[in-house]
Amino acid sequence: MQEKVLMKGNEAIAEAAILAGCRHYFGYPITPQTEVAAYMAKKMPKIGGVFLQAESEIAAINMVYGVASTGKRAMTSSSSPGIALKCEGISYLAGADLPALIVNVQRGGPGLGGIQPSQSDYFLATRGPGHGDFHVIVLAPASVQEMADMTQLGFGLADKYRTPVMLLADGTMGQMMEPVVLPEPQEIAVEKPWAACGTKMEREHNIVNSLYLSPSELERTNLERFERYAQIERDEVRWEEYCMEDAEICIVSCGITARISRNAIVEARKRGIKVGMLRPITLWPFPKAALAAAAEKVKSFISVELNMGQMKEDVELAIRCKRPVHLCSRVGGMIPSPEEILAKIEEVAKEGGC
Amino acid sequence: MIVFQKPKALTDAVLHYCPGCTHGIVHRLVAEAIDELGIQGRTVGVAPVGCSVMAYNYFACDMIEAAHGRAPAVATGVKRAMPENIVFTYQGDGDLASIGMCETVHAAARGENITIIFINNAIYGMTGGQMAPTTLPGQVTQTSPYGRDVATQGHPIRVCELLSQLDGPAYLERVTVNNVKNVRNAKKAILKAFKNQVEGKGFSLVEVVSSCPTNWGMTPQKALEWIDEKMLPYYPLGVYRDKEA
Numbered sequence: 026m027q028e029k030v031l032m033k034g035n036e037a038i039a040e041a042a043i044l045a046g047c048r049h050y051f052g053y054p055i056t057p058q059t060e061v062a063a064y065m066a067k068k069m070p071k072i073g074g075v076f077l078q079a080e081s082e083i084a085a086i087n088m089v090y091g092v093a094s095t096g097k098r099a100m101t102s103s104s105s106p107g108i109a110l111k112c113e114g115i116s117y118l119a120g121a122d123l124p125a126l127i128v129n130v131q132r133g134g135p136g137l138g139g140i141q142p143s144q145s146d147y148f149l150a151t152r153g154p155g156h157g158d159f160h161v162i163v164l165a166p167a168s169v170q171e172m173a174d175m176t177q178l179g180f181g182l183a184d185k186y187r188t189p190v191m192l193l194a195d196g197t198m199g200q201m202m203e204p205v206v207l208p209e210p211q212e213i214a215v216e217k218p219w220a221a222c223g224t225k226m227e228r229e230h231n232i233v234n235s236l237y238l239s240p241s242e243l244e245r246t247n248l249e250r251f252e253r254y255a256q257i258e259r260d261e262v263r264w265e266e267y268c269m270e271d272a273e274i275c276i277v278s279c280g281i282t283a284r285i286s287r288n289a290i291v292e293a294r295k296r297g298i299k300v301g302m303l304r305p306i307t308l309w310p311f312p313k314a315a316l317a318a319a320a321e322k323v324k325s326f327i328s329v330e331l332n333m334g335q336m337k338e339d340v341e342l343a344i345r346c347k348r349p350v351h352l353c354s355r356v357g358g359m360i361p362s363p364e365e366i367l368a369k370i371e372e373v374a375k376e377g378g379c
Numbered sequence: 380m381i382v383f384q385k386p387k388a389l390t391d392a393v394l395h396y397c398p399g400c401t402h403g404i405v406h407r408l409v410a411e412a413i414d415e416l417g418i419q420g421r422t423v424g425v426a427p428v429g430c431s432v433m434a435y436n437y438f439a440c441d442m443i444e445a446a447h448g449r450a451p452a453v454a455t456g457v458k459r460a461m462p463e464n465i466v467f468t469y470q471g472d473g474d475l476a477s478i479g480m481c482e483t484v485h486a487a488a489r490g491e492n493i494t495i496i497f498i499n500n501a502i503y504g505m506t507g508g509q510m511a512p513t514t515l516p517g518q519v520t521q522t523s524p525y526g527r528d529v530a531t532q533g534h535p536i537r538v539c540e541l542l543s544q545l546d547g548p549a550y551l552e553r554v555t556v557n558n559v560k561n562v563r564n565a566k567k568a569i570l571k572a573f574k575n576q577v578e579g580k581g582f583s584l585v586e587v588v589s590s591c592p593t594n595w596g597m598t599p600q601k602a603l604e605w606i607d608e609k610m611l612p613y614y615p616l617g618v619y620r621d622k623e624a
Contacts, residue, residue: 049460075459079452080485087449087482091456094443095423095464099456117446221441221457223464226420230390232435234444 027207034172035060035102035199037207038128038192039068041176042100045211047126048074049092049099051085053107056140057196058130061102082107086114086127093123094233096220098180098213102128104196105146106137108154115189116155120235122219122250124183126176127161128192130199131331133358141358142196144280147335150193151309158247160254162190162261163308165279169203171306177208182261184215186253193308195331197281197360263306264315268294272301274373275319277340277350278329279305281360286329289366298374308336313343320344325373329366330354386410388419392436399592399599402430402498404556405565406437409469409496412570413440416577422465423457425450427479429471430504448479451486454493465576467494473503476512476536483538490547490581494572497538500589501610508594512536515613520594539586539619549581551619555588555611557603564616580622588614 032040039061042050050065062078069076079085085101092099103111108129118125129150133143150163162182164175172194179190221231237243268290269275278286283304293300303319305312320326325348328337334352341350353369355361385391388410396402413419422440426432428447435442445453450468458466475483475497486493502520503509509522513535517526527535539551550572554565565587572583588610590602597605 049456051456077455077459080481083449084452084455084482084485087446087452088456088459090445090449091425091443091453091458092460093456094453095457095460097460099460113446114449121444221423221443222461223421223423224419224439224441230439231441232444233442234435236432236444 027209029204029206031202032169032205033060033200033202034169034194035130036064037169037173037205038102038176039064041173041208042126042180043068043072043074044208045098045177045180046213047098047100047180048072049097050075051077051079051088051099051101053079053082053085053103055104055107057132057142057199058102058104058128060199061128082110083113086111089125090114090118090121090123093118093125094121094220095222096217100126100128102130104130104132105134105143108146108149112155115161116157116159117235118189119155119159119161120157121233122187123189123233124187125189126179126183126192127189128194130194130196132196133356139358140196142281142331142360143356143358144195144282144331145335145356146193147308147330147332150191151311151339154191159250160309162186162188162257163193164190165193165306165308166198167280167283167304169198169201169205172198173205173207177211180211184213186257188253195280258310261307262310262312262314264312265304265306266315267302267304269301269303269319271299272322273324274298274300274370275323275326276300276302276329277305277316277326277336278302279308279336282329282331285361285363286366288363289370292363292367293370296371298370300370311339311343316340316343317345320347324348324377326350327369327373328352329361331360332356386414388413388439390437390439394437395433396430397593399590399602400430401556401587401589404562405496405498405587405589406434408562408566408569409467410438411566412573415570416573418465418573418577421463422467423461425454425457425466425468427468427470427474429474431469431471431498432505434469448474448477449482450474450479451482451491451493451495455486455489455491458491458493465494465573467496467573469496469498471498471504472500472511472513476538484542484545487542487582487584488545488547490549492576492579492581494576495584496569496572497584497586498589499538499586499614500591502591502594504591504594515609535613537614539584542584543619547582548584548620549622550575550583553586553588553614553616553619555606555616557590557606588616
């Protein structure tokens with residue numbers, strides 16, 4: 026087992042990626058994720074890897090596309106405005122069924138927005154970040170430990186399902202320091218017979234492509250991809266429950282707000298309010314069944330987010346609007362305090378939420 | 380004795396190009412270069428968006444289809460992942476000099492050890508004949524119906540001259556394929572652009588002044604003459620960078 030070290034979330038991502046066998050990183054500076062690039066710039070040349078500061082986010086994601094086409098592991102990282110630029114490339118990765126890891130350490134928007142933490146790319150990430158009909162697997166870490174673990178998980182899922190994976194962190198996760206046990210070095214377990222790495226004159230030429238001019242063929246590739254998505258929705262949904270055994274109010278929250286919600290839950294329970302939390306770890310696939318099951322037991326939900334209620338819509342859909350879903354959120358880089366969340370819990374409890 | 384045959388680096392697929400289009404000639408020259416250098420098994424090509432979007436069906440080496448303009452970035456990724464492989468892009472003027480100018484300039488500035496074949500026919504062919512970054516002043520296209528007015532639509536871009544201002548490129552040459560002599564010169568240039576990469580010399584780009592009879596509204600014969608009359612005065616043939624020389 027690896028020893029425990031103190032690391033920034035962004036650095037934990039970089040080191041975990043290297044341990045996952047990723048030797049190709051392409052990025053462009055943007056706050057608050059630049060530490061990933063800085064770490065890679067220092068480390069990659071020493072281990073025979075590639076760090077390249079691309080001319081743009083667009084170029085970076087296309088360099089990832091190039092490496093992924095050869096069958097090797099590649100990643101890029103950015104923050105919200107930069108991720109918007111990468112969306113073209115992410116769509117092409119999805120269309121060509123290429124695995125890759127895209128890290129989004131979110132900041133507030135829209136536009137240039139700010140540089141403080143946010144979860145306002147929830148829609149962008151979970152609805153398919155780019156043109157066309159597709160999904161990416163979206164992982165939402167809530168600790169530096171999870172930043173490291175999910176980096177490795179992300180590479181594994183990407184290879185297994187031939188899909189881009191987005192690690193969707195908020196700025197807090199990227200910037201905070203915590204003790205972390207780094208994952209063990211990972212071997213790439215999947216064969217990639219489709220890779221464009223030279224025929225060696227031993228096989229027919231491989232073509233990595235997302236263009237299908239025949240509508241029936243294009244439909245077939247879409248349907249085949251959605252069969253894979255159905256498998257992902259069946260086998261890869263991840264969530265965590267906290268104090269849900271007897272809960273009458275269920276908080277739904279991910280990332281930093283899940284951490285703050287935990288404090289509020291402890292305090293609320295001291296005051297006799299039966300509140301628990303369901304923390305989605307995969308935002309796509311969303312833990313729909315777990316929420317639907319929770320809706321059978323609890324009286325109401327509170328979605329705690331760093332945006333204007335984007336995830337709240339998914340909660341309502343998951344529970345088919347069976348129970349009221351309240352929103353407790355701050356935006357623009359503002360972060361709710363445990364007291365603010367506690368106040369919301371008490372307000373909902375008073376309204377008959379428990 | 381076989382005196383003439385299809386290069387091995389071309390597949391048996393039937394080309395979809397219009398009659399008189401010079402893409403077919405350039406495809407052949409690229410394939411001949413790959414054959415002569417014996418690199419087909421380790422070559423990876425990157426196709427553009429444009430008329431040659433389906434080049435991935437025509438070259439018998441591994442191929443990757445890139446987003447519009449992004450081929451040099453994709454090729455950079457491939458080359459960095461597999462430095463022992465030979466990586467080329469095949470791009471038109473809209474792809475390389477308009478939407479992908481940033482990727483082109485920076486791949487050149489980095490001196491990426493890749494080969495770029497750049498088809499300049501002064502028009503967007505696949506979308507039906509719109510103004511390109513290389514459309515000549517006064518040239519009529521669907522989106523410059525009164526002729527390209529440089530006052531409002533800007534001036535054409537001379538890619539070789541522009542890139543020759545950078546320290547990065549190893550080799551830049553402009554050729555054309557409108558007669559036998561020029562085809563032979565183009566062959567030499569394309570071969571050299573690949574050989575440079577095999578020898579690790581760095582970024583090589585060959586600009587091929589090409590014809591588009593369909594969208595120029597000319598017969599194939601007239602289109603080849605138009606290259607001499609109109610294109611070459613604006614886009615002079617020649618070597619713009621050769622680090623060996």
